[in-house]
Amino acid sequence: MSVRICNIQKTYNSKRVLDIENYHFKENYIYVIRGKNGEGKSTLLNIIAGIEKPDYGEVLYDFKTDCLRYDISMMLQKPYLFNTTVYENIIMGLKYRKINKNEIDKRLKRYCSYFKMGELMNKNAKKLSGGESQRVALLRSAILESKLMLLDEPTSSMDYENTLMAEKLILDMKNKGSTIIMVTHDMSQAKRIGDKIILLEDGRINYD
Amino acid sequence: MASEILPVIFLSLIVSFTSTFIASVIGISAAVPFSIKNFKLKKYILRINEVLMSMPPVLMGLIVYVVLSKEGSLGNYNLLFTPFAMIIAQTLLVMPIVFTLTVSSLSKVSVEIMKNCKVLGAGRFEIFISIINECRMQILSIITTGFGRAISEVGAVMMVGGNIKGHTRVMTTFIAFETGKGNFREAFIIGGILLFISLIVNTLIHCFKGEAE
Ligand SMILES: Nc1ncnc2c1ncn2[C@@H]1O[C@H](COP(=O)(O)OP(=O)(O)OP(=O)(O)O)[C@@H](O)[C@H]1O
Ligand SMILES: [Mg+2]
Numbered sequence: 001m002s003v004r005i006c007n008i009q010k011t012y013n014s015k016r017v018l019d020i021e022n023y024h025f026k027e028n029y030i031y032v033i034r035g036k037n038g039e040g041k042s043t044l045l046n047i048i049a050g051i052e053k054p055d056y057g058e059v060l061y062d063f064k065t066d067c068l069r070y071d072i073s074m075m076l077q078k079p080y081l082f083n084t085t086v087y088e089n090i091i092m093g094l095k096y097r098k099i100n101k102n103e104i105d106k107r108l109k110r111y112c113s114y115f116k117m118g119e120l121m122n123k124n125a126k127k128l129s130g131g132e133s134q135r136v137a138l139l140r141s142a143i144l145e146s147k148l149m150l151l152d153e154p155t156s157s158m159d160y161e162n163t164l165m166a167e168k169l170i171l172d173m174k175n176k177g178s179t180i181i182m183v184t185h186d187m188s189q190a191k192r193i194g195d196k197i198i199l200l201e202d203g204r205i206n207y208d
Numbered sequence: 209m210a211s212e213i214l215p216v217i218f219l220s221l222i223v224s225f226t227s228t229f230i231a232s233v234i235g236i237s238a239a240v241p242f243s244i245k246n247f248k249l250k251k252y253i254l255r256i257n258e259v260l261m262s263m264p265p266v267l268m269g270l271i272v273y274v275v276l277s278k279e280g281s282l283g284n285y286n287l288l289f290t291p292f293a294m295i296i297a298q299t300l301l302v303m304p305i306v307f308t309l310t311v312s313s314l315s316k317v318s319v320e321i322m323k324n325c326k327v328l329g330a331g332r333f334e335i336f337i338s339i340i341n342e343c344r345m346q347i348l349s350i351i352t353t354g355f356g357r358a359i360s361e362v363g364a365v366m367m368v369g370g371n372i373k374g375h376t377r378v379m380t381t382f383i384a385f386e387t388g389k390g391n392f393r394e395a396f397i398i399g400g401i402l403l404f405i406s407l408i409v410n411t412l413i414h415c416f417k418g419e420a421e
Contacts, residue, residue: 046323049326050326051322051327069329069330069331070329073327073328073329074327075327076324076327079324080320080321080323082321082338082341082342083341083342093328093329093330096325096328096329096330097329140328141328144329146329150327
């Protein structure tokens with residue numbers, strides 16, 4: 001799915017956070033957004049995901065103003081894991097989509113193989129470490145195989161091995177046809193997997 | 209003695225459970241979307257509910273009495289001095305408590321849950337269920353608080369129920385009535401039972417919470 005941003009403006013407490021005239025995220029690319037703390041990266045992703053409203057402007061998905069809620073999935077910067085098992089957390093979005101048990105099992109097998117999830121599956125998700133939580137949050141978003149995937153610093157608390165596996169997962173999502181827009185502070189990661197690297201500065205999008 | 213006391217306990221439980229149940233269903237169903245949305249009147253609605261929360265039960269009794277009396281707008285239904293009237297009064301007393309406490313205890317976390325559900329493709333109803341499910345412990349405590357208010361309340365049920373023996377007499381009005389007659393023994397027995405019921409309800413909640421841990 002392609003995403004076009006048209007004249008988006010967002011202000012918090014009279015501080016202009018975003019002011020983007022026009023930007024087109026092409027289908028099936030991996031976009032990596034970088035920028036200093038508080039530059040509005042998360043705000044931009046949230047607006048694209050539809051969980052925050054811009055003060056002005058609109059987002060077009062495949063040139064339309066609305067899209068199916070099943071077409072987008074997102075991993076928030078501070079993901080909220082539900083107070084139940086890791087397993088239930090990972091399949092939550094599949095349940096919303098009324099996907100059958102067979103397919104759920106198939107996808108679980110496919111996606112959980114990226115990370116060593118074995119013993120974790122039956123643990124309560126509230127009792128996970130930072131990196132473990134991020135793995136669960138990334139998996140529950142990736143398993144949906146949505147057309148557009150938004151990832152807000154998906155590997156910020158992962159160790160090196162898991163970070164590499166997460167990057168492999170993200171690249172595989174792209175090969176399956178997803179468009180991916182992600183935020184990271186890790187420049188080498190951006191270079192490893194990004195097709196386009198964007199710098200968000202003074203509320204505007206610049207290329208590096 | 210028992211034949212006199214048992215119906216009183218039974219009616220108390222029925223009236224308080226029913227009114228807490230109705231108040232909780234309405235109060236929580238309204239509070240969950242209310243805690244997510246931002247709109248102009250939000251602050252005022254909350255303020256009004258906070259005031260209603262501490263409304264003296266006798267005043268609620270008076271209002272319900274007037275509405276249900278022969279001259280009132282619901283006078284035709286002959287509800288005054290029936291258990292229905294008591295349920296109405298208690299529901300109105302408990303509802304703002306459940307609503308206000310739910311809004312204030314969910315206000316932060318419900319937005320977070322809503323966002324995370326939404327980006328996984330949840331619809332409105334699924335978001336609603338998720339929020340209630342995630343906050344079940346807080347909500348359970350709030351319902352218990354509401355029940356505590358209902359079962360210990362005396363002013364409103366006295367006015368709209370009339371404390372009619374075998375018909376609308378509940379534990380609290382029984383205590384007030386027997387104390388007035390100087391029958392302290394009976395009053396203390398019922399008072400003890402009232403405390404015992406609170407103990408049971410609290411223990412049940414704690415067991416439930418312990419299990420959920
Ligand atoms: N709900 C809010 N209310 C007020 N200000 C907000 C709110 N959300 C974000 N902001 C402000 O908007 C600015 C941009 O925030 P945002 O979270 O988008 O930054 P970011 O680029 O993701 O930063 P980081 O790298 O630290 O994650 C910050 O200055 C932040 O304080
Ligand atoms: Mg951020």
